Amino acid sequence: MTEMNSSSRAAAGFSLKALSQSVNRPSITLAAILVALVLSAMRPPFLQYLRPVGDFYIALLKICVLPFLLSTIPLAVRSAMTNGSAGGTLRSLVVWLVITLASVASASVMVTSMIFSFASVDERTIANIGVLVGQSSDSMDVEFAIDSQRTSGNFVIGETGIFSVIPTNVFAALAANDSVRVLCFALIFGVGMVMTERESGYSIFGALRHVQAVCITIFEWFSLLVPIGIVALIAPQVALLGANAFTVLALFAYAFVGTSLLLLSVAILISAWSLGVPFGAVFTALLKPMMLGASTRNTLVCVPIALEALKDDLKVKRELCDLFIPLGFATVRFGTILYFIVATLFIGTLMGRSFSVPDLGMLAVFSTVASFATLGLNGIAALSPLAVVLRPFGLPYEIAVPLMIIVDPIAELFRVMLNVTINCMVSTGASGRDTTQTIATSS
Amino acid sequence: MGYISRFGWIARTRWLGLARLAICAALAALPCGAQETSERARAFHDLQSIVDAQVLRVAVTRFDLPAFHVRRPDGTLAGAEIDMAEQIGRALGVKVEFIDDADSFDAVVDLVATDRSDIGLSKLSQTYRRLHRVRFSEPYIRLRHALLFNRSVIGQDAERRSPAEVLQGYSGRIGVIGGSAYVDFAKTNFPAASVVEARTWDDVIASLIAGKIDAIYRDEFEIRRIVKNNPALNVKFGTAAITDQEALLSIAICDTCSKLQEFINYHVERTKHNWTLKALLATEQGK
Numbered sequence: 001m002t003e004m005n006s007s008s009r010a011a012a013g014f015s016l017k018a019l020s021q022s023v024n025r026p027s028i029t030l031a032a033i034l035v036a037l038v039l040s041a042m043r044p045p046f047l048q049y050l051r052p053v054g055d056f057y058i059a060l061l062k063i064c065v066l067p068f069l070l071s072t073i074p075l076a077v078r079s080a081m082t083n084g085s086a087g088g089t090l091r092s093l094v095v096w097l098v099i100t101l102a103s104v105a106s107a108s109v110m111v112t113s114m115i116f117s118f119a120s121v122d123e124r125t126i127a128n129i130g131v132l133v134g135q136s137s138d139s140m141d142v143e144f145a146i147d148s149q150r151t152s153g154n155f156v157i158g159e160t161g162i163f164s165v166i167p168t169n170v171f172a173a174l175a176a177n178d179s180v181r182v183l184c185f186a187l188i189f190g191v192g193m194v195m196t197e198r199e200s201g202y203s204i205f206g207a208l209r210h211v212q213a214v215c216i217t218i219f220e221w222f223s224l225l226v227p228i229g230i231v232a233l234i235a236p237q238v239a240l241l242g243a244n245a246f247t248v249l250a251l252f253a254y255a256f257v258g259t260s261l262l263l264l265s266v267a268i269l270i271s272a273w274s275l276g277v278p279f280g281a282v283f284t285a286l287l288k289p290m291m292l293g294a295s296t297r298n299t300l301v302c303v304p305i306a307l308e309a310l311k312d313d314l315k316v317k318r319e320l321c322d323l324f325i326p327l328g329f330a331t332v333r334f335g336t337i338l339y340f341i342v343a344t345l346f347i348g349t350l351m352g353r354s355f356s357v358p359d360l361g362m363l364a365v366f367s368t369v370a371s372f373a374t375l376g377l378n379g380i381a382a383l384s385p386l387a388v389v390l391r392p393f394g395l396p397y398e399i400a401v402p403l404m405i406i407v408d409p410i411a412e413l414f415r416v417m418l419n420v421t422i423n424c425m426v427s428t429g430a431s432g433r434d435t436t437q438t439i440a441t442s443s
Numbered sequence: 444m445g446y447i448s449r450f451g452w453i454a455r456t457r458w459l460g461l462a463r464l465a466i467c468a469a470l471a472a473l474p475c476g477a478q479e480t481s482e483r484a485r486a487f488h489d490l491q492s493i494v495d496a497q498v499l500r501v502a503v504t505r506f507d508l509p510a511f512h513v514r515r516p517d518g519t520l521a522g523a524e525i526d527m528a529e530q531i532g533r534a535l536g537v538k539v540e541f542i543d544d545a546d547s548f549d550a551v552v553d554l555v556a557t558d559r560s561d562i563g564l565s566k567l568s569q570t571y572r573r574l575h576r577v578r579f580s581e582p583y584i585r586l587r588h589a590l591l592f593n594r595s596v597i598g599q600d601a602e603r604r605s606p607a608e609v610l611q612g613y614s615g616r617i618g619v620i621g622g623s624a625y626v627d628f629a630k631t632n633f634p635a636a637s638v639v640e641a642r643t644w645d646d647v648i649a650s651l652i653a654g655k656i657d658a659i660y661r662d663e664f665e666i667r668r669i670v671k672n673n674p675a676l677n678v679k680f681g682t683a684a685i686t687d688q689e690a691l692l693s694i695a696i697c698d699t700c701s702k703l704q705e706f707i708n709y710h711v712e713r714t715k716h717n718w719t720l721k722a723l724l725a726t727e728q729g730k
Contacts (some may be wrong), residue, residue, distance in 0.1 A: 078493070130676060135490060143684045143685075144607035144685060392603060396606065
């Protein structure tokens with residue numbers, strides 16, 4: 001009787017997984033994107049009704065994100081600490097991460113500055129951009145007091161950077177869905193759990209593994225809805241960008257989207273090279289988390305599906321993936337680095353400022369540092385560290401904000417895709433392939 | 444002797460009384476000295492003299508102040524300030540006569556100070572200098588002082604200060620309308636800056652666009668109106684509001700007209716809710 005129950009559960013689990021894989025085939029994902037883009041271009045009246053459907057889908061995906069992180073991180077810490085080769089793997093991860101950060105920043109600066117050096121902004125475009133800025137801003141750019149003692153509110157520094165990751169109250173962080181602090185807590189707590197397990201021999205890692213399995217099962221249920229989610233989330237989002245806005249900001253869009261596609265291709269190519277598998281196999285495996293990221297515009301909800309793609313589809317070594325993917329997705333924002341670089345060069349072009357080679361080097365460094373200052377910030381607030389990048393070049397943050405808000409519906413999709421894909425590349429490069437498993441090169 | 448003395452005293456008293464009467468009569472009958480008449484007229488130049496004359500003389504600038512007062516193609520005046528002057532005239536029960544030959548804001552104050560008009564209405568800010576010469580009503584609108592500045596110049600600060608910090612201690616060239624209160628305001632609030640006066644506001648704006656000056660200074664309405672009507676300027680020029688400096692736009696009133704001031708203050712208090720920055724910017728004349 002018990003055997004029958006377990007076999008039927010296994011059959012049900014298998015069929016669910018098979019159904020999920022079938023629904024999330026690359027052809028269906030690409031078809032969903034195509035439908036979304038066609039709908040956003042046609043702008044049918046019912047497009048606005050898709051937004052609540054998309055919001056509902058994101059809400060479903062978020063259900064298990066925090067329990068998943070709380071179970072996965074301590075398990076990954078344990079795996080890394082008990083594995084004899086953990087030190088070497090972590091060193092390899094740090095090297096890959098540093099090189100990737102430097103490469104992404106350098107490549108972004110070089111490619112984007114080349115694009116802007118060939119393209120020029122005419123007076124008519126500047127006038128149209130002025131119209132866009134004027135329409136989106138109904139207040140003064142700067143406010144100050146002649147009596148400096150009365151000046152307030154202009155230089156308020158929020159809780160960003162390193163302070164935004166310290167989990168002073170993990171329960172408040174959990175209640176506020178503050179995933180960066182939760183991750184930090186899980187990391188510290190995981191180390192503590194391993195240490196006490198060694199001393200007392202007692203642990204709850206078995207229970208955590210069960211919690212992780214439950215979360216994965218629930219994610220599989222919801223992944224059946226990915227194609228619907230892609231259409232419901234991407235179509236209204238892309239439609240937000242008016243035709244006029246796109247025409248005016250075409251130069252920014254071309255530079256950002258073009259460089260993003262280049263970086264995505266190179267990241268997939270390096271992943272394929274480091275795993276020794278064809279480009280198509282990596283593209284097929286990573287398409288699912290990339291598109292989930294693009295549609296939800298939320299990197300963390302892609303963690304389970306990215307881990308599945310890396311561990312199950314690409315057979316990347318599990319230990320480092322489990323540890324790095326949640327941390328990397330939450331803290332290393334490659335898309336933001338590119339975004340800050342393109343925004344700075346674009347505003348510079350508008351204002352007629354040229355950038356020397358040392359300027360470009362400084363821009364790469366400032367953008368990388370500023371991307372870490374966005375930790376704990378989301379939406380428009382995450383743009384505020386851009387001021388740190390613009391100011392040394394004498395460029396106005398006040399004009400950048402309305403322009404970035406206009407172009408953000410498109411830019412956000414690519415930012416998340418870059419965060420997901422390049423973090424996966426770092427993980428594959430640092431971990432390498434689990435040679436005990438073989439990869440299916442066709443779906 | 445005593446009798447004579449008594450009669451003598453009576454006679455002297457009578458003579459003194461007659462002399463007194465004569466002096467009094469002479470004084471009373473004196474429609475004489477023009478100087479004395481003028482003093483008397485000045486002493487009584489207030490609400491009642493305006494009501495008696497059945498006309499309220501209102502000085503305004505010769506040039507348009509869009510949304511406040513503009514000249515229509517048919518030559519008549521229109522705008523929120525014109526409406527307000529006519530409301531005051533109706534409340535007084537007199538007709539309103541506009542004197543519109545003042546070629547500067549200070550010239551409007553001059554007209555009121557020299558009794559050539561009873562009140563002056565032209566976006567007049569209260570200043571210490573003007574208060575020496577005329578009275579002012581309570582402000583009918585308070586507008587923050589504001590700047591339109593060249594983003595590139597303000598952004599290229601050697602000490603890498605924020606635009607707010609650079610503007611706070613601004614030491615470049617700042618443009619204002621000559622003969623306006625902003626000449627005084629600029630000298631007081633930006634002592635390190637070079638104040639460049641131009642004849643009209645359009646000339647001030649043209650100097651900024653041509654790069655002859657790096658910032659222009661007036662109230663928030665005028666600064667926002669520039670970028671509202673020419674949004675292309677948003678890219679190269681930024682707007683800044685000064686949070687602790689306000690232009691108190693008030694009606695200039697003849698220096699002796701205390702009762703008229705009271706009357707106008709009552710009207711301003713009753714109607715000032717109609718005066719908002721948003722409403723002014725939304726008017727057809729504000730475009």
